[in-house]
Amino acid sequence: EAAVTQSPRNKVTVTGGNVTLSCRQTNSHNYMYWYRQDTGHGLRLIHYSYGAGNLQIGDVPDGYKATRTTQEDFFLLLELASPSQTSLYFCASSDELGNQDTQYFGPGTRLLVL
Amino acid sequence: GEQVEQRPPHLSVREGDSAVIICTYTDPNSYYFFWYKQEPGAGLQLLMKVFSSTEINEGQGFTVLLNKKDKQLSLNLTAAHPGDSAVYFCAVSGPLLSGSFNKLTFGAGTRLAVCP
Numbered sequence: 001e002a003a004v005t006q007s008p009r010n011k012v013t014v015t016g017g018n019v020t021l022s023c024r025q026t027n028s029h030n031y032m033y034w035y036r037q038d039t040g041h042g043l044r045l046i047h048y049s050y051g052a053g054n055l056q057i058g059d060v061p062d063g064y065k066a067t068r069t070t071q072e073d074f075f076l077l078l079e080l081a082s083p084s085q086t087s088l089y090f091c092a093s094s095d096e097l098g099n100q101d102t103q104y105f106g107p108g109t110r111l112l113v114l
Numbered sequence: 115g116e117q118v119e120q121r122p123p124h125l126s127v128r129e130g131d132s133a134v135i136i137c138t139y140t141d142p143n144s145y146y147f148f149w150y151k152q153e154p155g156a157g158l159q160l161l162m163k164v165f166s167s168t169e170i171n172e173g174q175g176f177t178v179l180l181n182k183k184d185k186q187l188s189l190n191l192t193a194a195h196p197g198d199s200a201v202y203f204c205a206v207s208g209p210l211l212s213g214s215f216n217k218l219t220f221g222a223g224t225r226l227a228v229c230p
Contacts, residue, residue: 004157031216042120042203042220043158050216058217059115090157094216102148103205103218105157 003027004106006091012112019078021109023091031094032074033103034058034066036087043090049074081113116141118206120221128229133191135224137204140185146207147180147187148218153200161189161202194228201225 004025013019025032030050035043045058047066055066063085065077078085088110092103120137127133146165150158162178164187172178175198177190187204205218 040123040222042118042222043205043218044220045217048217092158102160102163103158105150105159107155107157 004091004093004104006089006106006109008109009107010110010112012114013081014114015082017078017081017113019081019111021076021078021089021091021111023074023076023106024072025074025091025093025104026072027093027104028071029093029095029104030071031103032068033092033094034064034074034076035090035092036060036085037090037108038087046076078111081111083113085111086113087111116144116206116208116219118204118219118221120204120224122224123222124225124227126227126229127194129195130193133194133198133226133228135189135202135204135226137187137206137221138185139187139206139219141206141209142182142185143209144185144206145210148205148207149178149187149189150203150205151200152203152223158203191226194226196228196230199226199228 007022033048034046037043044060046064047058048056049068067075090108091106094103117140148163149161152158164180179188201223203223204221
């Protein structure tokens with residue numbers, strides 16, 4: 001089964017702070033995704049990538065940057081964090097385009113912006 | 115873009131009763147359909163992936179029905195037990211070979227409580 005890990009699991013920062021959330025997958029999946037989960041909204045896609053160096057904009061990208069440094073690693077960057085970005089963040093990975101497979105999710109990172 | 119409405123947002127049943135969660139989507143060309151379960155403090159765990167129309171898919175203790183004519187996806191937990199208590203999400207992929215094929219649109223979730 002695909003393994004997706006996230007770090008940190010919990011993070012507290014202040015408004016205007018700089019935060020990096022990390023995600024690593026070890027099943028050689030090409031696609032990786034960052035979501036935020038908020039009550040009443042389900043999961044919303046922030047950014048995704050289909051390979052190292054690639055970045056695609058999701059549905060709620062404002063205030064977020066992302067970078068895919070290797071096939072395994074996908075980072076989400078909040079350079080000027082705001083309280084509206086307080087949320088539960090999930091990373092996921094999946095197999096290649098044309099073979100839409102299950103998205104495997106990490107355990108989540110809970111971010112609090114004061 | 116695709117929109118997915120999931121209901122009810124909260125559901126409480128007694129152990130042994132059935133629980134039904136329904137999602138309605140808007141894009142008739144949506145291709146894959148998923149149900150995920152999220153237990154407290156955990157990520158999302160896949161329950162089932164379906165893509166055939168009007169097909170009943172049976173899992174362990176649950177049934178998934180996809181009705182493409184009505185653009186509706188349902189999850190029926192038969193004889194629910196306390197271990198089924200979790201948040202359930204439906205998700206819908208974009209049309210095959212489209213730019214949104216590998217993107218999922220999620221419902222808002224249903225928090226299910228199964229009481230002994």
